[in-house]
Amino acid sequence: MYIPSFLSVETLVLLITSLVLVRIYIHKKWQFLKNINIPHIQPTILQLGTVRPFIGNSDWMMNSHEYCKRKLGKIYGAYLFLTPQITVADPDIIKQMYIKEFATFPTRQTSLTKINGKVMNTTILMTEGEQWKRIRNTLTPSFSTAKLKEMLGIMEDCCNHAINILIKTTQNDQGKFEAKSVFGKLALDITCSAAFSVDTHPQELKDGQEPKIIKMVKQAFGFEISRSPLVMLCFMFPAFEEILCKLDYSIIPKDTVNYFANLTKSLIDQRKHSTVKPRVDLMQLMLNDQISVEDVAKGKSKGLTQLEITSNSVLMVLAGYDTSANALTLLAYNLATHKHVQKKVQEEIDKMLEKYGSLTYEALNSMKYLGMCLNETLRLYPPIAVNSRIPNRDITINGVFLPKGIQVIVPVYGMSRDEEIWEEPLKFKPERMEDMRSVDSMIFQPFGGGPRGCIGMRFAVLEIKLAIAKILQDFNLDVCENTPKPPVQLEFKSTTLKPKGDIYLRVTPKSN
Numbered sequence: 429m430y431i432p433s434f435l436s437v438e439t440l441v442l443l444i445t446s447l448v449l450v451r452i453y454i455h456k457k458w459q460f461l462k463n464i465n466i467p468h469i470q471p472t473i474l475q476l477g478t479v480r481p482f483i484g485n486s487d488w489m490m491n492s493h494e495y496c497k498r499k500l501g502k503i504y505g506a507y508l509f510l511t512p513q514i515t516v517a518d519p520d521i522i523k524q525m526y527i528k529e530f531a532t533f534p535t536r537q538t539s540l541t542k543i544n545g546k547v548m549n550t551t552i553l554m555t556e557g558e559q560w561k562r563i564r565n566t567l568t569p570s571f572s573t574a575k576l577k578e579m580l581g582i583m584e585d586c587c588n589h590a591i592n593i594l595i596k597t598t599q600n601d602q603g604k605f606e607a608k609s610v611f612g613k614l615a616l617d618i619t620c621s622a623a624f625s626v627d628t629h630p631q632e633l634k635d636g637q638e639p640k641i642i643k644m645v646k647q648a649f650g651f652e653i654s655r656s657p658l659v660m661l662c663f664m665f666p667a668f669e670e671i672l673c674k675l676d677y678s679i680i681p682k683d684t685v686n687y688f689a690n691l692t693k694s695l696i697d698q699r700k701h702s703t704v705k706p707r708v709d710l711m712q713l714m715l716n717d718q719i720s721v722e723d724v725a726k727g728k729s730k731g732l733t734q735l736e737i738t739s740n741s742v743l744m745v746l747a748g749y750d751t752s753a754n755a756l757t758l759l760a761y762n763l764a765t766h767k768h769v770q771k772k773v774q775e776e777i778d779k780m781l782e783k784y785g786s787l788t789y790e791a792l793n794s795m796k797y798l799g800m801c802l803n804e805t806l807r808l809y810p811p812i813a814v815n816s817r818i819p820n821r822d823i824t825i826n827g828v829f830l831p832k833g834i835q836v837i838v839p840v841y842g843m844s845r846d847e848e849i850w851e852e853p854l855k856f857k858p859e860r861m862e863d864m865r866s867v868d869s870m871i872f873q874p875f876g877g878g879p880r881g882c883i884g885m886r887f888a889v890l891e892i893k894l895a896i897a898k899i900l901q902d903f904n905l906d907v908c909e910n911t912p913k914p915p916v917q918l919e920f921k922s923t924t925l926k927p928k929g930d931i932y933l934r935v936t937p938k939s940n
C-alpha cells in the first residue's frame with residue numbers, strides 16, 4: 429500500500445481508527461428511529477442523513493409528505509444529518525400534542541430561536557416557559573373583539589388607499605394590476621399601522637420607490653432557510669447554534685433589527701411625552717402593560733419589559749405581513765378565476781351592506797360565504813407549510829413513542845392536499861368549508877392550534893375579509909392574458925409559501 433511520506437504509520441493508524449470510530453458513532457446515531465420503531469428513509473452520508481433533497485430545493489418542503497406517506501405511512505422519521513425528527517399526519521395525535529398534552533408540548537421549535545439578535549430573541553415566537561406564558565397572557569387581549577373593532581378604522585383607511593390605486597389602474601392600465609405587489613403593500617400598510625401607527629403609505633409609492641421601513645421589512649424576509657449554509661448547519665448540529673448565539677450572530681440582518689429597535693424606541697419615547705391620547709394600536713396596548721425587569725424577576729405573570737415591547741411590536745409586522753399578503757393575493761386570485769363564486773360573494777356583501785349599513789365588524793363577521801372562500805384558499809395555499817412541537821419529556825401517544833426533545837413535524841401543506849382526505853384537492857371548492865364541524869381542525873389548520881396557535885388569526889381574517897369586501901363592493905375581479913392557470917405554483921421563500929412569479933389580475937368598476 430502507498431503511504432505518503434509525510435504520514436508515519438502511527439499517524440495513519442490513528443487516522444483510520446478515528447474514521448472508523450466516527451462511522452460507528454454515526455451508525456449508532458442512525459439507529460435511533462429504528463430503535464423506537466419509527467419508519468424512515470434510510471440515511472446516508474452523501475444525503476447528510478436524509479436532508480440533502482431539501483438543500484437549495486424549496487419544493488421538497490411541500491412535496492416530501494406525499495412521497496414519504498406513500499412509502500412509509502402517516503408517521504415517519506428523517507435525519508437532519510444526525511438529528512432525528514418525526515413527522516406526524518395523524519389528527520388524533522396532533523390534537524393531543526396541541527391541546528390535551530400541551531404541558532408536554534409547549535414549544536414549537538428550538539432551532540433558530542437563539543440567533544435572531546438579542547432583541548428579537550425575546551419575541552413570543554422565540555420564547556419558552558414562563559416568559560412565553562407572560563408574553564402570551566399580555567398580548568392575547570389585544571386581539572379581543574373589542575380591540576379588533578377599535579382597529580377596524582385603521583384597516584379601513586389602508587383599504588381606501590388600495591381602492592384609490594385600483595381606481596387609477598382602471599384609468600391608466602385598463603384595470604390590470606400585479607396582485608402580489610398591490611396586496612403586499614396593502615397588508616404591510618395595515619400591519620405597520622395597526623402594530624404601531626406608523627404611516628408608511630407604501631401603497632402610494634411606484635414600484636422601485638421604497639421608503640426605509642419597506643426596505644427593512646424586505647431585508648428581514650430576505651434570507652432563505654433552504655439556501656443558507658449556516659441555517660442548515662444549525663439544523664444538523666444544534667450545538668452550532670449555541671456557538672453562533674455566543675458570537676451574537678443574527679439570521680435577521682443586524683441593521684434591520686437595529687432599525688426597528690430604534691424606530692420602536694423613538695415611538696415609545698414620543699408617546700411617553702405626548703399629551704395627545706394615542707390611537708389604539710398593538711404597541712400602545714403593550715405599553716399600557718409595561719413592567720420592569722425587576723417585576724419579571726419577582727414573578728409577575730402579566731406585562732412586558734421595554735425590550736419585549738420593542739421586539740414584539742416588530743414581530744407583529746414580521747409575523748402578520750407576509751402571511752396575510754399571500755392569503756389576500758390568493759383569495760383575490762381564486763375569486764377572479766372562479767367568477768360564479770365571486771358573484772355569490774358580491775351578493776353576500778350587498779346583503780350585509782343592506783342589513784348593517786356599512787362594512788362593520790358585525791357585517792364582516794356575518795359574511796359566511798366569504799369566510800368559506802378564505803378557508804378554502806388557506807387549505808389550497810397555506811402560507812405556513814409545516815408546523816411543529818417539541819415534547820419536554822418522553823411520551824407515548826396512541827402507541828407512538830415521542831422521545832423528549834425530538835422535533836415533531838406537522839405537515840400542514842401535505843395534509844391540506846391529501847387525496848385520501850379531500851376530493852379533488854387541487855380544485856378550489858368553497859363548499860367543502862360550509863359545515864366546519866365536518867372539517868377536522870387538526871387536518872385543516874392554517875393557523876396551527878391549541879394555546880400556541882396563531883395569536884393574530886382573528887386580526888388576519890378581519891383584514892382579509894375587509895379588503896376583499898371593500899374591493900368587491902365597487903369592482904369585479906377578473907383574469908387577464910397574463911394570469912396563471914389554477915392551481916398557482918407555489919414556492920417556499922424565507923419562511924412562507926407564496927405564489928411563484930407575478931399574479932396579474934384585472935379590476936373593472938362594477939357599474940360597467
Ligand code: HEM
Nearest residue numbers: 747748751752755812874875876877880881882883884888
Ligand atoms: C393568513 C395569515 C396568517 C397565517 C396563515 C398565520 C399562521 C400562523 C401559524 C401556522 C402559526 C403557528 C401556530 C402554532 O404553532 O400552532 C402562527 C403563529 C403566530 N402568528 Fe400567525 N398567521 C397569520 C397572521 C398573523 C398576524 C396578522 C399576526 C399578528 C398581527 C400573527 C402573529 C402570530 C404570532 C405572534 C404567532 C406566534 C404565537 C406563539 O408562539 O404563541 N399571525 N401563525
